[in-house]
Amino acid sequence: MRRRKPTSIKDKNKTSLKSSFNALVYLPRFFKEIWKVNKGLFLLAAFCRGIGALLPVVILWLGKLIIDEIILQISLELPDYTVLWTYVGVEFALIIVSDLMSRAISLTDGLLGDEYNIATSITIIKKTNQINISLLEDSEFYDKLERARTQTTSRVGLMSNVLGQAQSAISIATLVAGLIYFEPYLIILLVLSIIPSFINEVRFSQQQYSLARSWTSERRELDYLRFIGANDKTAKEIKLFGLTDFVVDRFKNLSEEYYQLNKTLAIKRSALGFLFNVLGTLSYYGAYVFIIYRVLSGVITLGELTFLSASFNRLTRNLQDFFSKFTRISESALYLKDYFDFIDISISSKVKEDCPLPKHIKTGFEFKDVHFAYPNSEQDILKGVSFTLKAGEKLAFVGQNGAGKTTLIKLLLRFYEPTSGEILLDGVNINRYAIAEYQEFFGVIFQDFFRYEFTVRENIAIGDIDELENQDKIEEAAALSLAKEVVDDLKYGYNQQLGKRFTNGQELSGGQWQKVALARAYMKDAEVMILDEPTSALDARAESEVFDRFIGLTEGKTSIIISHRFSTVRQADRILVLEHGRVVEIGTHEELMLNKALYSELFTLQAEGYQ
Numbered sequence: 001m002r003r004r005k006p007t008s009i010k011d012k013n014k015t016s017l018k019s020s021f022n023a024l025v026y027l028p029r030f031f032k033e034i035w036k037v038n039k040g041l042f043l044l045a046a047f048c049r050g051i052g053a054l055l056p057v058v059i060l061w062l063g064k065l066i067i068d069e070i071i072l073q074i075s076l077e078l079p080d081y082t083v084l085w086t087y088v089g090v091e092f093a094l095i096i097v098s099d100l101m102s103r104a105i106s107l108t109d110g111l112l113g114d115e116y117n118i119a120t121s122i123t124i125i126k127k128t129n130q131i132n133i134s135l136l137e138d139s140e141f142y143d144k145l146e147r148a149r150t151q152t153t154s155r156v157g158l159m160s161n162v163l164g165q166a167q168s169a170i171s172i173a174t175l176v177a178g179l180i181y182f183e184p185y186l187i188i189l190l191v192l193s194i195i196p197s198f199i200n201e202v203r204f205s206q207q208q209y210s211l212a213r214s215w216t217s218e219r220r221e222l223d224y225l226r227f228i229g230a231n232d233k234t235a236k237e238i239k240l241f242g243l244t245d246f247v248v249d250r251f252k253n254l255s256e257e258y259y260q261l262n263k264t265l266a267i268k269r270s271a272l273g274f275l276f277n278v279l280g281t282l283s284y285y286g287a288y289v290f291i292i293y294r295v296l297s298g299v300i301t302l303g304e305l306t307f308l309s310a311s312f313n314r315l316t317r318n319l320q321d322f323f324s325k326f327t328r329i330s331e332s333a334l335y336l337k338d339y340f341d342f343i344d345i346s347i348s349s350k351v352k353e354d355c356p357l358p359k360h361i362k363t364g365f366e367f368k369d370v371h372f373a374y375p376n377s378e379q380d381i382l383k384g385v386s387f388t389l390k391a392g393e394k395l396a397f398v399g400q401n402g403a404g405k406t407t408l409i410k411l412l413l414r415f416y417e418p419t420s421g422e423i424l425l426d427g428v429n430i431n432r433y434a435i436a437e438y439q440e441f442f443g444v445i446f447q448d449f450f451r452y453e454f455t456v457r458e459n460i461a462i463g464d465i466d467e468l469e470n471q472d473k474i475e476e477a478a479a480l481s482l483a484k485e486v487v488d489d490l491k492y493g494y495n496q497q498l499g500k501r502f503t504n505g506q507e508l509s510g511g512q513w514q515k516v517a518l519a520r521a522y523m524k525d526a527e528v529m530i531l532d533e534p535t536s537a538l539d540a541r542a543e544s545e546v547f548d549r550f551i552g553l554t555e556g557k558t559s560i561i562i563s564h565r566f567s568t569v570r571q572a573d574r575i576l577v578l579e580h581g582r583v584v585e586i587g588t589h590e591e592l593m594l595n596k597a598l599y600s601e602l603f604t605l606q607a608e609g610y611q
């Protein structure tokens, strides 16, 4: 695989700067969502930040009053310390309140963040379920989903940062007001001290971000190499084929390049950062000398000196922090865009879902000259497929690997739409039925069924999750799919946790997993049953038993079986032979044998193999 060379950082800088600032428009919507999650907590967080923002200037002001009062009382013959101790008492109380506020802020941020996290995770799961499978398989879209899913912590961080910025802005405004009141000229020095480090911050954080983003696919490859190099699923092959050096070299070469680019940037950022900080410190001392000079000239008091120098110092730090956070916020806001783009995906169907679904199938399904190519692919997988599946009929699909059998099922289930042609149910285009209701019609077990790392009970009940507590039904389904014998050997029976991810989990063999997954098909009394060869890992005896049961149980039911096992296929009412996306034969076993074409050739070939 040829790797795309990352574009230079500078080229990307302009566009990413613009797009990250543009992404700030998502902030109001973001806060509206947080507001909806918990209004009370949000108000409390805002209140605490408001108080927290005003306290610094008030405390500094009290410091000034205390010093001025001390100096005043020292100069008096009959000093009265009442006012002084009152100031000290109030300052003490405010310090306590300030500490209380900062703890309340981190508490409310944490709680609000957790609640928002839960709410967005649920939104993402629900939305993913509504989105067409074809979109989920689009790599660009998938990246977006990945980012939306994995960036939840950044979003929570973003919330704290933005609220923190608002707090800083108020603090800064009050401190600036203080400076202007006493020494307006200090503002010039303040601006001089802050601009260099602001420019440095913006420039480098943008470059860092551009570098990270332009290396997205390489970083994904690095993650993948890390994954295959160090996990239990690949360990066997990596050891046996001696792949460690291959993986390590590939990882090293790729990461070295990224490391070097990053290193150069980090060194430059630190060196310039230091230089600009020296400039900042210089201007601070400039201000300090100016203030001392003003005290010595008797223009301002000693208390005002402490107030001004502390305010100036605090302002410099606050402003630096404000600007560096600002660039970070605009970067994180880009992830908001990914998230909102994802949840805004339109899910409305192109056609009106205006037809009520029949309770039971009357005539059956009909594929009419169906053509299909997967999204982003030029290749036609189905080329004018026409056939009928009558109500109550058992149809088998046969054909070589890649002929398009599973694709036919995916179209029937409306995971994809035909490129042209149509699929009818009882004479009506299937797109006109409400999709969720329509899909409820089917009981399907796919070749690549998912191994949920849940308990056996849950794994079986997935076929009809409303029946999770119906032990009799679960046991019945397990008996029919031969999963019962697997469960009988498990320490915790139906409550056995499966897989290795969680404590006390038990891994199953491929065939045992298939038996468990098959039980799902028996959980619901679906109108149409589909078995897409989920039996490849079963031993010969179990496989024939599974199919015989399936055939027996689907007697008189509309069903489709995909299998390469001809002794099963021949038991179907009719057999559809698919070759390179075309129906080449359709008929009963006897008819197709007489036809002496592909089916009889494949059947004879397999029968000979068994002799």
Ligand SMILES: Nc1ncnc2c1ncn2[C@@H]1O[C@H](COP(=O)(O)OP(=O)(O)OP(=O)(O)O)[C@@H](O)[C@H]1O
Pocket (backbone or CB within 6 Å): 137, 374, 377, 381, 399, 400, 401, 402, 403, 404, 405, 406, 407, 408, 447
């Ligand atoms: N999501 C997808 N995106 C693009 N192409 C796909 C996708 N899924 C399958 N294909 C391609 O479509 C063709 C038909 O695949 P399909 O899974 O329908 O074959 P099949 O007849 O069920 O094969 P098998 O007997 O191996 O299960 C194959 O060439 C495959 O590469």
